[in-house]
Amino acid sequence: MASIDRFDTHSVSQESTSDHHNQRLEDLTDEQIQIKLDGLLRTTQMLTIENEILEKYHKKIEPFYLATIAGTSSSSLTTTPSGSMYDLSGGQQPQQQPTGGRYRKRSKSRSIQGDFRMRLTADQKCEIASKEIEELKEDSRKANEESEKNLDSYKAILEEADIRINEIKIEMHEFERNVLKAGYNPMNKKIAAEKLIKYFEDRMKERDTLVDKLKLKNESMRKRKQKLKAELKEKEEMGEVLHEVDFRQLKIENKQYMAKIDEKNTEMIKLKKMVGVVTQALNFKKKQLGLCLKEYDSLVNDIKSREKLLKNIETETNTVEKEHFKEESKNKKLRGQLENYKVPEVSDYVNAEDYLYNLQKELKVWERKVEIAEMALKINKQSWQQIRSNINENSSFGRKQFNNTLSGSAY
Numbered sequence: 001m002a003s004i005d006r007f008d009t010h011s012v013s014q015e016s017t018s019d020h021h022n023q024r025l026e027d028l029t030d031e032q033i034q035i036k037l038d039g040l041l042r043t044t045q046m047l048t049i050e051n052e053i054l055e056k057y058h059k060k061i062e063p064f065y066l067a068t069i070a071g072t073s074s075s076s077l078t079t080t081p082s083g084s085m086y087d088l089s090g091g092q093q094p095q096q097q098p099t100g101g102r103y104r105k106r107s108k109s110r111s112i113q114g115d116f117r118m119r120l121t122a123d124q125k126c127e128i129a130s131k132e133i134e135e136l137k138e139d140s141r142k143a144n145e146e147s148e149k150n151l152d153s154y155k156a157i158l159e160e161a162d163i164r165i166n167e168i169k170i171e172m173h174e175f176e177r178n179v180l181k182a183g184y185n186p187m188n189k190k191i192a193a194e195k196l197i198k199y200f201e202d203r204m205k206e207r208d209t210l211v212d213k214l215k216l217k218n219e220s221m222r223k224r225k226q227k228l229k230a231e232l233k234e235k236e237e238m239g240e241v242l243h244e245v246d247f248r249q250l251k252i253e254n255k256q257y258m259a260k261i262d263e264k265n266t267e268m269i270k271l272k273k274m275v276g277v278v279t280q281a282l283n284f285k286k287k288q289l290g291l292c293l294k295e296y297d298s299l300v301n302d303i304k305s306r307e308k309l310l311k312n313i314e315t316e317t318n319t320v321e322k323e324h325f326k327e328e329s330k331n332k333k334l335r336g337q338l339e340n341y342k343v344p345e346v347s348d349y350v351n352a353e354d355y356l357y358n359l360q361k362e363l364k365v366w367e368r369k370v371e372i373a374e375m376a377l378k379i380n381k382q383s384w385q386q387i388r389s390n391i392n393e394n395s396s397f398g399r400k401q402f403n404n405t406l407s408g409s410a411y
Helices: 011-027 030-068 108-117 122-181 193-238 244-340 346-410
Strands: 077-079 085-087
Touching: 030 122, 122 193
Parallel strands: none
Antiparallel strands: 077 085
16 A cells, blocks of 8 residues: 555656656666665565555455445445545445436546555554554453463463372372381281281272362352352342453552552562661671670779779878878977987996996896795795695694594594
8 A cells, every 4th residue: 555646647647757767777876776676675565564454454344344335325435536436434336427317337447547546544544553453452462361371270280280299299108108118028028918908998088088078168169159159140230240341440450559569579678688788787786885885894893993992092192191190290209309419428328338237247146146046946845845745644644543542442
């Protein structure tokens, strides 16, 4: 489908223009001809695409057009520059024009010229393209829905296969534990049949119980399904049923909420990273705080010890000051005595020495006298003790004689 300006001339003018183009092509170089050829190929490709779209559109509306062509009014037809009638709804119907109550046929060249001059307008092209885009979007949506259904079914199959594989592994483990190991007889190197039969009987009982549970579950699900159908029917009767537009709206809202969730997740990840950084900084600061607290405790203890030492030094300073005051007073007295002291005469010193010598001599004499007196005292004590012992002996002998005399007179 080319533009109208390119094909609106007469056949004679087309021949003259073709001769003119041939003359111009002869004047062009090979590179310029190649460029023009590439442009014509691109234009041909675009026209081919347009023709394919138009053919598809024509095939879609042709059944509807054939069914309604009998009732099509002349108002829906427009006259082409060649005199043929073109239907704006998508069909084109050439008709004969009446002249004087009779119809005349157009010549073949006239009809060919009309076919060349008949082209779609830009609005019609836009309408066809928009409908084609809508159909492609609808096909894409259906394909996406179908692919999502297939994907969900494949996921369900894979999940079921994984569950089944896990169940088979568990069954193999239990069979190996309960039958192959527990039922193995090392004497004959065979497996006891009782163990195998008991294992399969237990498994059959478990399967029967599982089947009963699944039947109950199936029955409850069937009742729930009937209940939901009844609720859906009530909603349909009350006009509260959801239509396809509502589902699309819900999908759009779901996508928006999912986008918001993704944003919140990214924000949460950023906040988690920030929390990690802050936690690391907090731990580092806690370590520094612990070191500072230890240093603070050591400093407090040092300050307390220094304060005690300072108090001791102050008390020692007070005592030293008191002693210093006392010694100072003594020193003053001694200084006063030294100031008032007069050196005695030599004769006084000699007399004092002589007096001291005499006193020492008398002391020695008296010490000797004391020694002699002590010796005499010891001798007298010994003699006294001997006398006392003799007196005691004589008194005891006299008592014995007196007693004897007394006893003889009694006889």
